[in-house]
Amino acid sequence: MSEWVVKQIGKKPKLNSPIFVEGLPGIGNVGKVVADFMIEKMKAKKLYEFHSAAFPHSVFVNEDNLVELPKIEIYYKTLKGKHDLLFLAGDIQPIDEESCYKFADKVLDLCEEYKVKEIITLGGIGLQNIPKKPIVYCTGNGKKIVEKYKKGTGINEKLYGVVGPIVGVTGILLGLSKPREIPAIALLAETFGHPMYLGVKGAREVLKVLNKKLGLNINLKDLDKEIATLEEEMLKRTEEFSNITKRTAIKKLKSKIKGETSYIG
Numbered sequence: 001m002s003e004w005v006v007k008q009i010g011k012k013p014k015l016n017s018p019i020f021v022e023g024l025p026g027i028g029n030v031g032k033v034v035a036d037f038m039i040e041k042m043k044a045k046k047l048y049e050f051h052s053a054a055f056p057h058s059v060f061v062n063e064d065n066l067v068e069l070p071k072i073e074i075y076y077k078t079l080k081g082k083h084d085l086l087f088l089a090g091d092i093q094p095i096d097e098e099s100c101y102k103f104a105d106k107v108l109d110l111c112e113e114y115k116v117k118e119i120i121t122l123g124g125i126g127l128q129n130i131p132k133k134p135i136v137y138c139t140g141n142g143k144k145i146v147e148k149y150k151k152g153t154g155i156n157e158k159l160y161g162v163v164g165p166i167v168g169v170t171g172i173l174l175g176l177s178k179p180r181e182i183p184a185i186a187l188l189a190e191t192f193g194h195p196m197y198l199g200v201k202g203a204r205e206v207l208k209v210l211n212k213k214l215g216l217n218i219n220l221k222d223l224d225k226e227i228a229t230l231e232e233e234m235l236k237r238t239e240e241f242s243n244i245t246k247r248t249a250i251k252k253l254k255s256k257i258k259g260e261t262s263y264i265g
Contacts (some may be wrong), residue, residue, distance in 0.1 A: 004106060005051040013047070013076055017117040018084040019214065022073065022107075024169050024251075025092050028191030028199025031122030031170060034206050036087040041218050044075035044087055048110070055092050068234055072103075074110070083117055086256060093168050096114055104172040108180055119177050119184035120144065120210070121170040125163055126193020134202040137162060140185035142180040149185055153209045163188070214218030 023035025038044070042148065050072040059067040072090030079085065088107060117244040125137065136155045140146045146157050165171065170186060189206050191199030204223055211218050245263045 003053055003102070003190050006106070007046065007051070009046045009048040013045075013078065014084070015076060015078065015114050016082075018076070018086045020086045020088065020111055020119045021210070022088040022119070022121040022169060022173055026091055026093070026168060026170060027124035027126045028197055028202055028245075030124035030191055030199040030202045032089065033198065033200055034122050035087050035204035036209070036212060037207065037223060038085075038210070038216075038218065039075050039087050039201070041222075042077045042085070044077040046073055046113065047076050047086075048074040050074075050103070050106075050197045051092070052094070052099070052103070053221075054094045054096065054103070056095055060091060066152070069155075074107075078182060079160050086111075086114065090170075100169060100172050101176070104169055104176050106174065107169075107183070109236065111177075111182060112180060116182060117183055121173050121174055121184065122184045122193040122206055122255055123166065123186060123188045125172040125188050125198050127190055128193065130192045130197075131190045131201070134137055134190040134199070136190075136202075136205045137188045139166070139174070139188075140183070141174050142183055142224065145183040145185045147215055149209065151188070153212055155187065159188070159215070184236040196238055207252075210241055 021035060021038070023031035023033075023078030025032045029198040051069055055070045055072075059069055062068050067078050070091040072092070075087040077085045078089070089179050094103045136153075137157045137159045138146055138149055138155050138157050140149075140172065148226075149155065165173065166174070166186060166188070174184045174186055187209060189199065190195065203219060207218065207220055207223070210216060210222065211220070
């Protein structure tokens, strides 16, 4: 396989100054939950599939119990009287820094081809505890777009010192879009920073912002129904996983110190 295989699905649509929304897996999978939910609820159509040797060397088992290569996809949705939408969603992200930059450049080439008006990237901010009401923070490649999305939504632009580098496609798209003069913003919701946790509450807060600023009128009741059940299940799995991890760590430490007294909090 060559480094990048891009498959176009159907004919290229004519889009009206689309807004590009990225939601790939990351902390709490906040961005992925948002993008997948929007694609499903808005019945967006698939436009491109990306396959690459730069993706993890694994396959997924689907609902038909057959294997699928990991992929990233672009979907589109036309909206009457409004800016159309493009969505970047998928199973994974590129596994190394060089691949991430190359992938982001390919995506931005498509953004220029479709005359994208704005880019919105989505992600999570990992906390040590589950937030009761997650705060949504924002940053961007220019003050104008930050002010635009901050106005009337209550999101917090004071991100300096709250997070370190924004890694992966979510961050690199912001940086690389600036030389191309495409306004871009990241919406980052607080979530529990555990690899087994699904940040549905944080995703809901991001969806509220997008609903308001993009005038989408998406009904979030379906997502509300899932939140309590999902969080209860994920918390249980998180606790079980933590206990297993802790027991494993104790065993490894005891084997190293060979009987010396130790305390693990």
